[in-house]
Amino acid sequence: MANKKIGLVAAVAAGLLLLAGCSSSVSNGVDQSKVDKAAQALLPAKYLDKGINVASDIPWEPFEYNDASGKLVGFDVELGALIGQKLGVNVTFNKQAFDSIIPSLEAGTHDIIISDMNDTIERQAKVDFVDYLIAGSQMIVNKGNPDNIKSATDLCGKTAIAEKGTSQIDLYATMSATCKTNGMQAINVITLPDAPSAYNALRANKGVAVMLDAQVAASAAKTAGNGEYFEVVNDPAAPHGYGTALVGIATLKADSKLRDAIQAALKSLIADGQYATLLANYDMQTSGIADATINGTTN
Numbered sequence: 001m002a003n004k005k006i007g008l009v010a011a012v013a014a015g016l017l018l019l020a021g022c023s024s025s026v027s028n029g030v031d032q033s034k035v036d037k038a039a040q041a042l043l044p045a046k047y048l049d050k051g052i053n054v055a056s057d058i059p060w061e062p063f064e065y066n067d068a069s070g071k072l073v074g075f076d077v078e079l080g081a082l083i084g085q086k087l088g089v090n091v092t093f094n095k096q097a098f099d100s101i102i103p104s105l106e107a108g109t110h111d112i113i114i115s116d117m118n119d120t121i122e123r124q125a126k127v128d129f130v131d132y133l134i135a136g137s138q139m140i141v142n143k144g145n146p147d148n149i150k151s152a153t154d155l156c157g158k159t160a161i162a163e164k165g166t167s168q169i170d171l172y173a174t175m176s177a178t179c180k181t182n183g184m185q186a187i188n189v190i191t192l193p194d195a196p197s198a199y200n201a202l203r204a205n206k207g208v209a210v211m212l213d214a215q216v217a218a219s220a221a222k223t224a225g226n227g228e229y230f231e232v233v234n235d236p237a238a239p240h241g242y243g244t245a246l247v248g249i250a251t252l253k254a255d256s257k258l259r260d261a262i263q264a265a266l267k268s269l270i271a272d273g274q275y276a277t278l279l280a281n282y283d284m285q286t287s288g289i290a291d292a293t294i295n296g297t298t299n
Contacts, residue, residue: 035088039264051090055110057098086265099165113250129248136241138217139209147208157185161207168211214241266292
């Protein structure tokens with residue numbers, strides 16, 4: 001996709017995206033007048049000193065990606081900055097392949113994950129989630145839909161593409177089981193290391209579709225090749241996308257105090273309207289949540 005620069009490590013000083021120059025009471029890139037003291041009081045002291053290190057699968061537009069100038073932008077990036085502002089700390093985003101993103105927390109390389117990650121029961125075995133969105137999945141196909149993919153059933157007996165480690169792989173497995181139940185061939189799934197690789201494989205006709213989070217699918221259709229490469233499959237049987245799920249910020253089970261501080265910061269952003277503004281800026285109003293739950297997925 002255009003304007004994607006892979007392999008960059010991007011540091012985002014919390015609040016600088018939205019608050020630069022607004023106040024003279026700034027320390028270490030944070031506007032102290034806009035810190036939520038109650039949320040900050042929950043944060044372990046070590047993060048006040050060193051900031052919060054975020055693992056993120058970059059690029060994954062519109063959540064985290066590099067713009068034409070190479071600056072890291074996106075919904076998750078701005079949300080991370082706002083949470084950092086509430087807590088009074090700097091937040092640093094770092095590229096991490098999605099299939100190794102939880103191990104990066106377990107290894108101590110990163111503190112949290114903000115990467116459009118679905119809150120699932122399987123992942124809850126290793127991490128806790130502070131939920132911040134509701135999202136479904138949709139397919140993109142090559143422009144003109146040459147293979148006439150209109151529904152999940154149309155994938156039966158064909159090859160489809162997903163990024164390694166994503167929930168879309170499980171979604172394909174469920175769809176494939178339905179294919180076999182209905183006497184059709186299973187879906188052959190190709191997994192690739194990142195979104196650009198998946199897009200390139202689709203363009204090269206290595207598969208008939210790529211399954212993505214709905215917002216990512218819409219962004220890919222709009223921006224790749226200036227809108228000339230892909231289109232979204234709108235399945236009437238799944239008007240809000242397939243496999244609707246909560247999306248959360250992940251922390252290790254042992255870091256419950258960090259988790260609680262992040263939850264408090266997000267609740268504060270919801271209460272003061274900044275969360276709603278951010279949703280509107282990215283046209284994600286229908287994906288918003290009313291409250292920042294912890295491990296909201298229960299089945």
